[in-house]
Amino acid sequence: MLNYRTSARRNFLKTCGAGFGSVALTDLLAQEGVSTGEVPLQYPAKAKHVIHLFMNGGPSQVDTFDPKSALEKHHGKTAPTRNLRTERPTGNVLKSPYKFQRYGECGLPVSEIFSHTAAHMDDICVIRSMHADVPNHEPSLMLMNTGESRLVRPSMGSWVSYGLGSANENLPSFVTMCPGGYPIKESQNWQNAFLPGKYQATYINTGAKQVEELIDHIRNNRVSQHDQRQQLDLLQNLNREHASTREDDKRLESRLDSFELAYRMQSEASTAFDIQRESVATRKMYGKGAFARQALIARRLVERGVRFVQLYTGSGQPWDSHDDLAEAHRNVARGVDQAIGALLSDLKRTGMLDSTLVLWGGEFGRTPVVEMPKEGSNQGKMNGRDHNHYGFTCWMAGGGVKGGQAIGATDELGFQAVENRVHVHDLHATMLRLLGYDHERLTYRYAGRDFRLTDVHGKIIEQVFT
Amino acid sequence: MIVLPDHKAFFFLLLLPAFVVSPSDTLSGQNPATQLNPDKVAFFETHIRPLLIKNCYECHSRTSGESEGGLLMDSAAALLKGGNRGAVLNPGKPQQSLLMKVVNYRERNLQMPPDGKLSDRDIELLRQWIESGAIDPRLEKPDGSEHSVDSDDNSHLDRDPSTHWAFNLPVLHAAAALPHADIEDPIDVFAASAAKQAGITTSPRADRKTLARRLYFDLTGLPPSHDTIEKFSTSTRPDAYQRLVNHLLASPTFGERFGRHWLDVARYADTVGYALGGKERRLTGSERYRDWTIRAFSEDMPYDEMIRHQLSADRTDPRNERGNLEAMGFLTLGRQFLNPLDTIDDRIDVITRGLLGLTVACARCHDHKFDPIPTEDYYALGGIIASSQRPKDGASPLMLTDKPNPVDSPVLIRGQISNRGEIVPRRFLTALRDDPESRFTDGSGRKELAERIATADNPLTARVMVNRVWTTLVGRPLVTNPSDFGFRTEPPAVPEILDDLAKEFSTQWSLKKLVRRIVLSKIYQQRASTTQEALKDDPDNQFLARGNRKRRDFESLRDSILAVSETLDLAQGGSPVTITLDTPTPRRTIYAMIDRQNLPALFRTFDFASPDAHSPGRYFTTVPQQALFLMNSPQMMAIAKATASVVRRQTAPPNESRSQVELLFLQVLGRKPAQHELDTTTAFLKQPTKRPTPDTDARSLWAYGVGKVSLKQSGAISDFHPFQFFQDGRWQAAEEFPTDFPLGHTYLGKRGGHTPSEPTLGTVRRYTAPRNETVNLQGKISHSSDQGDGVVFSIHASGKIIYQTTQLHAKQTHGPHIIPLRAGETLDLVATPGRSSSFDSFEWTATLQTTTPSGRSYERDTQNHFSGPFTKDKIQPLDRLEQLAQILILSNEFAFID
Incomplete structure (x- = not known):
């Protein structure tokens, strides 16, 4: 117990050295003396996969999962509390354009724009007291994704891949999907930073639909499978001959294996990404559009062992409704809600929800007060909301999360988290805990110190657990 | 590295x-x-x-x-x-x-x-x-x-820093008598005695062929030609090895090889990273630093001088007369941060970990946890950097100069800007400073900092660099944490070697001499293969009793592939080039564009050093994505063809395939095939191939033109005339636009078009089925003008009208239409003007989901697959010889260096 950490790692290394067999591991990776294989679980855990539904741009909490009757009361008037300083000037209270209704046995209220998701409230744990550091997209995206606003740090998907490793060597362990391009901050959102390159997400532009457009070099139009098989047989031959006088070197064997894996991956990955293999009924259930496609692919990926799947709402920042919020939020929600509802149903139906943590949320929320018009952006409009990092909503479902509850609360207007405040670091700590890690002990030694997803922060939200 | x-x-x-x-x-x-x-x-x-x-x-x-x-x-x-x-x-x-x-x-x-x-x-x-x-x-x-x-x-x-080995100046150790005539260098004596003491038998020297390959890899990153190997291995000159070493050290490819290693240290990239609001990301002049680095190694610029230029060329070559101002890219080529404190941090880190092997950046928020590096040290260096600026019109875009009024920095308690502590003078690190009060007074102090690093009096500088060079050549470091020589890092198993090399290195700072000394040593030349026993006794090869087999890094792998296919262009320097296109870019990998914001997957897949921060060493992972690239990428297909064609040019019947195999082995692996290899590979060449099912280029399935439509009588389109002109992203009937009646404004573009003026003529967007399939078509129509009589939209297939609608100032979605097509049959999306031909601009987009009888599905899309004239990618399958060329390049023998 005294040196749990070192001895656990030592054991782990022993395991590897003894021919753990996996391609990634036999080639002992090292930088500054640290192995980068999987980290043994530190707690028993239900969650083995994460699907992160990233509502990039910042959905409004008071129009989705955190209704505030006071907004009706004060609509058009000065807020009873001082407007907190956000990115842009804000004005009077703006009520929600949407109706709310209570759902499930838990009776949690949800906005009409998330009616499909709402059907699962008994499985969902809403965290209404999220808060971040600043009201700007870039640093907040970085904070949500990497736990650090400014400096280059590994993304949470990379951390999870590093910790848990791959459950299917024929597929990448961390996949990010975004239709039509990149979100703001681009691939920094899913970077590996100082972790080895293989922990960076495989990014997939789901604007494309064919498997060969989705995954690099997954098909060969110049060598048939038949010929390639014979090529690889010959390669095996040559490599075995070469290895016969170099028996001590495990790297040779693992590189040889990697070609066989790649060969198999061609069909495995094609299958995983081919949603045409789903029944018409299933595809119908997810609905139309890129997000639906992503959600369905996500389910197929976690079924096949992918650890972390991140789905962006769209390129740029789709939820960023500085004006015309009523239509804009409705439209964006329409693109994701049905798919999210279907994903939850589907995971539940297949029993995968128990082992899959679904995380929903943006990089921050929006102000309950109206954003003032500004030349060149929302000129002449007083019907949107500014960014708000003081209080916003995320929710989790599955993977050991206790559904049907709301944690924490924002103030009367929904401006600021006041009760059971949950910082983004706390969300990360909790996520890691659900996956079986102590966020203080999932570390990586780099440049002379042990780094963590939560840096020096993070407290676990105990209430989340079943 | x-x-x-x-x-x-x-x-x-x-x-x-x-x-x-x-x-x-x-x-x-x-x-x-x-x-x-x-x-x-x-x-x-x-x-x-x-x-x-x-x-x-x-x-x-x-x-x-x-x-x-x-x-x-x-x-x-x-x-x-x-x-x-x-x-x-x-x-x-x-x-x-x-x-x-x-x-x-x-x-x-x-x-x-x-x-x-x-x-x-x-x-x-x-x-x-x-x-x-x-x-x-x-x-x-x-x-x-x-x-x-x-x-x-x-x-x-x-x-007391002097209690830690690395903080003491390296000294020369007396070597015991040379134990063997074979040994000349004291470092070999140290290694041999250490191994002997540990009871480990040392390996003999490797054979000449192996050594040639090894030297080429280590000193140039490229494979030797078969001729070179032959000449060297049959040479009777006693100094053949020395001559080869000298030859390689003099080659420009040496500068590129070691220059690239240094770029890892310097976290080199060609872009600033993320730029707000879509601003320019290219780091102006980044390649100048890269080229300076290559030149410095090629010309054997003394390492102390390299350091002085990199930190203070504004003093050593202020008008860039000798091109040394570019060296300051070492400081200025980091990622662009919004917060200037982060830029300072980036520079402190690259200086201290890169040059001194100290993790000073740990002391930003608190005193170093293990080393005698107080927070004050961090802010003392911070003050130096904060007192430097990039001039508006310097002689190099990479230059830094001293601010007119340099100032000392306060300690930021816990790294927080709002929490200022005492002001610390600009000065060198406490642990390496004799006089506790000495402070830098010359401008920002950068020059003095450079002097304190680039000196034989600094116990770390030479050791850290020697360890880096040793690691690249020998394949394992002497000091296991190449960028952290702090208290927690143990001395090497045979400390005399590092000391001896560092001591000598710090007299002249010649990197070529250092490299030469190491590669001439017996340690370097030992065989990599070993006995099970030796492996058990010293699994990590700490006692240097055998060679270390190395795997080609990304640059060497890619460069060597280009070399054996004879597509390598050895031109030096210049603007960065993109290497991720479908056709191989012939330049060496060191000239590749490094976009640190979105580093292409190819780089990451092959463990390229992160360009975001100083990199102490490369990873060597084995992931299937590497194999996928090598097996399937269009680049590798082109390489396989090029390699095979080199061989084909030199062979003729009879016995063609036998001599082809022999030549291919020589070309790729630098050796002749063994008899049984010859047998299996010639047998492979004789096997019948199966052609790959061609992937359809979806653009080629669409045609654009006008046709005669008789909506009343039949569904057939007659007289289809494809448009001949493509201008401004649209197909049109003539070069001038508008043209003569009845085709006046007629065109088809990505999203829509304009009808002809004759009611019986329509624009036709024609899809031709590549195979038997069922099409599921869904579309969106929009006619925006509220004048005229609208546009008639119709879908035709197999001589039948599938769908027809007239729209005026309206939007309409239609489908899904389920349409079975036989291979070669067409499906036409037709727009006719109605009675009046005014205001007949329209938008019409559609997606077609096609399913083959075997169940495979494809998306065909009027927008995504719209295109102007294009030359169809002529897809030539690889024949057996090309497949064999590819396999030899994929082999472990090619990827590993004994």
Whole structure:
């Protein structure tokens, strides 16, 4: 117990050295003396996969999962509390354009724009007291994704891949999907930073639909499978001959294996990404559009062992409704809600929800007060909301999360988290805990110190657990 | 750059240097002369300190200003002393410690922490800690701030640097008598005696062929030609090896090879990273630094001079007369940060880890946890960098100059800008400074900093660089953490080697001499293959008794592939080139565009060094994505063809395939095939191939034109005339636009078009089925003008009208239409003008989901697959010889260097 950490790692290394067999591991990776294989679980855990539904741009909490009757009361008037300083000037209270209704046995209220998701409230744990550091997209995206606003740090998907490793060597362990391009901050959102390159997400532009457009070099139009098989047989031959006088070197064997894996991956990955293999009924259930496609692919990926799947709402920042919020939020929600509802149903139906943590949320929320018009952006409009990092909503479902509850609360207007405040670091700590890690002990030694997803922060939200 | 063999640093907690504590700091009656058990300190640091900070400090610490119940818990002494209710701790006896009672909520009136019981795990940790003696290294300072041996206390900062090997100047060691005639260099003597002492047999020298390959790889990154290998291995000259070494050191490819290693150290990239609002990301002039680096290595610029230029070329070559201002890219080519403090941090890190092997950036928020590097040191360097600026019109875009009014920086307590501490003078690091008061006074102090690094008086500079060079050549580092020579890093197993090399290196700082000395040593030339016994005795090869097999890094792999296919262009320098296109870019990989924001997957897949921060060494992973690239990428297809064609040019029947195989082996692997290899590969060439099913280029399935439509009578489109002109992203009937009646404004573009003026003529967007399939078509139509009589839209297939609608100032979605097509049949999306042909612009987009009888589905899309004229990618399958060329390139023999 005294040196749990070192001895656990030592054991782990022993395991590897003894021919753990996996391609990634036999080639002992090292930088500054640290192995980068999987980290043994530190707690028993239900969650083995994460699907992160990233509502990039910042959905409004008071129009989705955190209704505030006071907004009706004060609509058009000065807020009873001082407007907190956000990115842009804000004005009077703006009520929600949407109706709310209570759902499930838990009776949690949800906005009409998330009616499909709402059907699962008994499985969902809403965290209404999220808060971040600043009201700007870039640093907040970085904070949500990497736990650090400014400096280059590994993304949470990379951390999870590093910790848990791959459950299917024929597929990448961390996949990010975004239709039509990149979100703001681009691939920094899913970077590996100082972790080895293989922990960076495989990014997939789901604007494309064919498997060969989705995954690099997954098909060969110049060598048939038949010929390639014979090529690889010959390669095996040559490599075995070469290895016969170099028996001590495990790297040779693992590189040889990697070609066989790649060969198999061609069909495995094609299958995983081919949603045409789903029944018409299933595809119908997810609905139309890129997000639906992503959600369905996500389910197929976690079924096949992918650890972390991140789905962006769209390129740029789709939820960023500085004006015309009523239509804009409705439209964006329409693109994701049905798919999210279907994903939850589907995971539940297949029993995968128990082992899959679904995380929903943006990089921050929006102000309950109206954003003032500004030349060149929302000129002449007083019907949107500014960014708000003081209080916003995320929710989790599955993977050991206790559904049907709301944690924490924002103030009367929904401006600021006041009760059971949950910082983004706390969300990360909790996520890691659900996956079986102590966020203080999932570390990586780099440049002379042990780094963590939560840096020096993070407290676990105990209430989340079943 | 570097393969690191060993994971010793894992156990750093076990290796924590012993801490000597003074009597007043000890607790529980420990003998002052004894040391705190490092295991127990580690346990406290890992588990107990965070627990106390998290749960107790809020009400029981000096920093919070609270001492509820008269109890402070932020120093060992205070905790031991207890509070109003007396002692809370009874070291060794958790049962009798009040602390355990209150955290277990067993005391009715005292339950801590008050807002919720600790987890069982935390309570258990506390119990174990008390049981094992409640070892607590936290000290108390007169000012009341919390201190400890491990984080904040001065005791380790005050530790004499001379107690750590790396902080002492390297010295020459006397070598024993040369044990063998074969050995000339003292480093070989040191290694041989160490191995002997450890009871390990040393390997003999490798054969000449192996050595040629090894030297080429290490010094140039390229494979030797078969001729070169032959000439070298059959040479009777006694100095053949030396001559080859000299030849390679003189080759420009040496500068590129070692230049690239240095770029890893310098976190080189060609872009600034993320730029707000879509601003330009290209780092102007980045390639100048890259080219300077290559030149410096090629010309064997002394390393001390390299350092001076990189840190202070504004003084050494202010008008860039010798091109040395470009060297300042070392400081200025980092990522662009919004916060200037982060830029400073980036530069401190690249200087200290890169040149000194010290992790000074750790001291940004607190004193270094293990090394004598106080926070003041960080801000002393910070002041130097903050006093430097990029001039508006410098002689190089990479240049830095001193600000007219250099200023010292305050310490930012816990790294927070709002929390300023004392001002620290600009000066060198405490541990490496003789005179504690000496400060830099010349401008920003960068010049003086450079002088303090680039000197034989600095114990780290030469050692760190020698270790880097050694690692690339020998394949394993002498010092396992190449960029952290701090207290926790052990000296090499054979310390005399590093000392000897560093001492000599620091006399002239010649990198070529250093490289030459190492590659001429017996250590370098040993065979990589070894016995099971040796492997068991020294698995990490610490005693240097055998060679280390290396795997080609990304650059060497790619460059070598280009070389054996004879597509390599050895041009030097210039603007970065994109290497991720479908056709191979012939330039060496060092000239590739490095976009640090979105580093292409190809780089990451092959373990390229992260361009975001100084990189102490490369990873060598094995992932299937590497194999996929090598097996399937269009680049590799082109390489396979090029390699085979080299061979084909030189062979003719008879016995063609036999000589082709022989030549291919020579070309790719630099050797002749063995008889059984010849047999299997010639058999492979004779096997019949199966052609790949061609992937359809979806663009080729669409045609654009006008046709005669008779909507009343039949569904057939007659007289289809494809448009001949493509301009401004649209197909049209003639070069001039509008043209003559009836085709006036007629065109088809990506999203829509304009109808002809004749009611019987329509624009036709024609899809031709490549195979038997069922099409599921869905579309969106929009006619925006509110004038005229609208546009008639119709879909035709197999001579039938599938769908027809007239739209005026309206939008319409249609489908899904399920349409079976046989191979070669067409499906036409037709727009006719109605009676009037005015205001007949329209938008019409559609997606077609096609399903083959075998169940494969494809998306065909009017927008995504719209295109102007294009030359169809002529897809030639690889024949057997090309397939064989590819396999030899994929082989382990090609990828590994014995």
